[in-house]
Amino acid sequence: MPLDAASIGQRIVVRYVVGGTGPSGGPAMSDAIGRVRAVDETSVTLERRDGRTQVVAFSDFVTWKAVPDRPLRRRRAVDVSADELTRITSLGWPAIESVHLGDWELRTSRRFTGRANSVAVHGDPGLPLDEALGRVREFYASRDVPALAQVVVGSTAERGIRAVGWVPMVGYHGGAVVQVADLEPAYAADPTARIAPTADDDWLVNYGRVNDPAAARAVLEGPATVGFVSIGSPAVAIGRVVVTGEWAGIACVEVAPDHRRQGLARRIVETSLAWAVEHGADKAYLQTMRTNHAALALYEPYGFVDHHDYLYLEPGTTASAQ
Structure with a gap:
């Protein structure tokens, strides 16, 4: 059965050629598994379990098949790293403009919420920290919005960025707790x-x-x-x-x-x-304020537990202007 518009929403696995020679001497192949989000004349777009998408050309297909909608084995929500969960939450609250600096994601959305108007700090920016932060400041200055970095509390990134003069954003919306639950x-x-x-x-x-x-x-x-x-x-x-x-x-x-x-x-x-x-x-997350006791009480019966906290850092008076 061909993949077409009727396949949208279905979970499938695709084996496809990637170029080069495989271990057995034949064409090198790989597998992609995910939910079909789009199909056109030349390719299928799959949404993987972390929310990122992958486009596979039909010309590279070897075979494909449907897979169970809910895997028999699954990762527990609490076992996902803070960096990965930051990427996932960003996909669920996507900025109008998103630019990658290595693994970091520079986001801006005409000042609608901190999550959509800050650099999501996770992984490696691909540059020395001072230089990466200089790029961040240039990005936000060119758009006439304040430079903010969303960092995981207690992370190496938080310590490093604080060490070069960035300071916590002041105010009620200066950060949040991320909670997760298995559904x-x-x-x-x-x-x-x-x-x-x-x-x-x-x-x-x-x-x-x-x-x-x-x-x-x-x-x-x-x-x-x-x-x-x-x-x-x-x-x-x-x-x-x-x-x-x-x-x-x-x-x-x-x-x-x-x-x-x-x-x-x-x-x-x-x-x-x-x-x-x-x-x-099969997993869920939410973001709320540590001081919002009513919200925390609302979600507790559904199994939500703390995963990590994040806060926003902004350049202080001693921050490098590089």
Whole structure:
């Protein structure tokens, strides 16, 4: 059976030639496994379990087959490294502009949220640290936005960047805790909840961090598999769920002040997790403030535990200007 538009969403493994000679003397081959996200006349795009995509040309195909939707073995959420999880969370909250500096990702989105307007520091920038940070400062200066670095608390990167004069960003949104959970096979989705592929005005007005609706929508609607959950008409409770590979991201859970303490946030979360499992996720992450005790209590019954904290660093007065 050929791969076509009907295959989108299916999980497959493809064996394909990569060029050169293999160990047996024949053509060298490799395997790619993932969920089909796009098919055209010449190639298929697969989304791998970490959310990154791979394009394989049909001309390189040797064979392919469908594989079980949920692997028999899976990594536990807590076993994924902080660097890898930072890459995954960035895919779920994609910046309008994203430029790679080695493994680092320089992100800017017209100032909509720190996550989409900072350099995600993970792996190796491919340059000496001073030079890499100089490139970061140049990138953000050319776009007239502050230079920020999102770093994992306690990491070698944090220590190195602090050592050359960068300092923690001051203010409530200076960082967050990332929590993770392994998902169960089924959750009780709320039958009254609506899940849309885009953030309409009714949803967006309930998300209180929007100064530029166009920029917000570009980031929030960026991933291929994203759902905007709402309850009520007009909406009195909202949430956002995104699936990239085997991971779901839960965010933007908000309840109108005069409708709180009625279980609406729990219904949004439960519906979001049900949707995530339906779309192939078996792990989930969320990002919230250490001081947001209500949010931490909301997620705890679903098995969410601390993975790591991150904070934003900005150039201090003694930072190198290189």
